[in-house]
Amino acid sequence: LLTLARALTTAAHTTTQTAAQTAAQATAQAATTTSTDPGTVPDNAGTESCGNAAPRGGSLVGAPLGVVLESLTDGQAVEWAQSLEQLNHFLQALLVQVAGDLAHRVRAGRFDQTGAGTPAGLLMQSLLLGRVEANRRLRLAGTFMATPDSLTGTVTDPAQPVLGSSFFSGNLSAEQALTASGHVADAGNLCTAGRIPEGGCLINCVLGFLI
Secondary structure, eight states, X not given: OHHHHHHHHHHHHHHHHHHHHHHHHHHHHHHHHHHHOTXXXXXXXTOOTXXXXXXXXXXXXXXXXXXXXXXXXXXXXXXXXXXXXXXXXXXXXXXXXXXXXXXHXXXXXXXXXXXXXXXXXXXXXXXXXXXXXXXXXXXXXXXXXXXXXXXXXXXXXXXXXXXXXXXXXXXXXXXXXXXXXXXXXXXXXXXXXXXXXXXXXXXXHHHHHHO
């Protein structure tokens, strides 16, 4: 996380310097134009309609967090993308964790007054998620996280703790984790049915590939 933070700070600092230089040049050019031709009307005058106007109380944002990627070299751009992807893995893991926590709260009846009768319903209502995404997060949470019983307080261990540990460590995206989870579940079913020995090569191969 510290390495990722340093990468973000370095890139942001570089782009901030570039943006400041660009703004200074634009200001100087505008001042020159105004002094030589005070009657000049900006090209965009009177065109603030049809979605072209800046939001009230602020200006239009040209780049997320002010980061201008054109200031990076090709290698830096790849490193930037990799850092963001790693951060995205951690973010996805946090979203799954909070989905699991909210699911437990819904089952305990703590959101009955909101009209959210199911965990998926709460996620859709409060986070404006689609049903598919809500169910995906809940499925990962139900597989990778311990599940407390809202009545007895008994905690059930996660079904796939090793794979879950890899996901929560940021080694897998949510999509990769969901795919791998399906394969591990299939392997477990084959073990239960006696088709392959328990702890056999199939499960070991699947987990060895992911971790």
